[in-house]
Amino acid sequence: MAGRSEVRLPVLTGRAWAFADDLAAADILPARFTRLPAGEAARRLFADLDASLAAQLRAGDVLVAGQHLGGGTGGSEAARALAAAGVIAVVASACALTSRPARSRTSRAATGSRSGT
Numbered sequence: 001m002a003g004r005s006e007v008r009l010p011v012l013t014g015r016a017w018a019f020a021d022d023l024a025a026a027d028i029l030p031a032r033f034t035r036l037p038a039g040e041a042a043r044r045l046f047a048d049l050d051a052s053l054a055a056q057l058r059a060g061d062v063l064v065a066g067q068h069l070g071g072g073t074g075g076s077e078a079a080r081a082l083a084a085a086g087v088i089a090v091v092a093s094a095c096a097l098t099s100r101p102a103r104s105r106t107s108r109a110a111t112g113s114r115s116g117t
Contacts, residue, residue: 012089014060017053021066025097028070028078041077042085059086070097 026048033044045054063082069092070078079097082090090097 012060012062014062014088015058016062016064016091017057019063019065019069022068023065023070024072025070025074025078026072028097029074029081031074033081034074034077038080038084041081045078045081045085054085057085057087059088061085061087062089062091063087065090065092065095067093069095072096 027046029041029045030048033041033047036044042057043054045057047054069090075097079090082097
């Protein structure tokens with residue numbers, strides 16, 4: 001229709017790494033590596049599942065998983081390591097991975113959240 005702009009969706013190109021349901025944060029980045037800087041942690045991704053997998057990740061890759069991706073502790077560290085490895089997207093029906101900066105106490109109070117939640 002004239003005058004209407006066409007909706008354009010982004011197109012991602014890259015390799016997709018497919019995983020089964022219930023891929024925990026500790027499967028993505030084992031707990032012993034969560035305190036490493038993100039770039040170094042990226043070299044330890046999936047170490048307990050396949051020690052060679054981290055070296056195969058390339059910029060533009062996509063992680064595809066089923067349900068309950070990133071559950072358990074260490075989700076934000078795993079997300080930062082994936083980003084440092086060049087993973088540009090994560091596709092899952094339910095995902096607990098986050099890589100957001102911690103909100104300040106003031107912003108928690110403004111939204112009604114309690115400290116530590």
